[in-house]
Amino acid sequence: MTDALPREESLGYQVNHLARLFAQALAVRIAPYGVVPGQFAPLLALFEQDGLSQRELCDRVRIEQPTMANTLQRMERDGLVRRVPDPSDRRRAHVRLTERARAIEQELVSAALAVNGAATGGLTDAEIATYLDLTARMMRNLEADGGQ
């Protein structure tokens, strides 16, 4: 329980650092298209299925609702999406891609692939698969954790 202090906070610290590096690598590649990293996941979800509600987007992207609300506000400001009210349920709004967003889909996908490629340089497919598997297992562990 009271070991020597873990070398550089080990896993949690390293993963946090790696996540920041991924975000930065993505940022430089998508900046030319006027998109920032936080908008990326919602955009991918909408490319897959346009017209999702905010709630559905939260579930798919694994982000809390207020975070999504802010992100969508910026995306609307930046001309990437519109919110169209649901006539059958006035609480909901459907998020729809603009022409501008659809026009840059391929470029954004390419950017994501480029980041993945840069990160995994020198890694075998088996290593990448292992990494994803271990990542998924730890996510499940921590989700089940809940607290204490």
Added chain:
Amino acid sequence: MTDALPREESLGYQVNHLARLFAQALAVRIAPYGVVPGQFAPLLALFEQDGLSQRELCDRVRIEQPTMANTLQRMERDGLVRRVPDPSDRRRAHVRLTERARAIEQELVSAALAVNGAATGGLTDAEIATYLDLTARMMRNLEADGGQ
């Protein structure tokens, strides 16, 4: 280059998500001590060597200087550190732990170990070692990446 869109943004997305889960798991465990995740790495660095300058802390923790400036401000507000001016160089200040911070060192280290333990449940030591190795390699790749 223009593959099908990567399944859930693959690596970058998963790592981001995992990092958030780590931060949350840590947050619930250290909240009782009045510490938040962003203060954790600087505290560990200071436990190892007290009296570092802000610049040295940035280098050790891999955080940009303005981020550290804000974090230290909150840590000072929360009574975890003091900044004492360097008499021999009036630009610098040394960050020193308070008694309160030193008093909770063991609890904080335990919390970090508990988070690591929760995350790595069901993983072998070899798997954890592999994970850290692959993480380090990707970090090197992305650091070398720079942009484009």
Added chain:
DNA sequence: CTCCAGATCATAGCCAGCTATGCATGCGGG
């Protein structure tokens, strides 16, 4: 029909990260 529980979204306020600047100090060359 009414009213209340639940769902959807928005807002407030915080932490944590970043870039771009600005300001003061220190230091080395000429």
Added chain:
DNA sequence: CCCGCATGCATAGCTGGCTATGATCTGGAG
């Protein structure tokens, strides 16, 4: 000596994450 560059820190302003709370609407129980 001094001038200019480098260094250390602070500030401004942004993104993006969170919890807590509020407002509005739906739908069902009674």
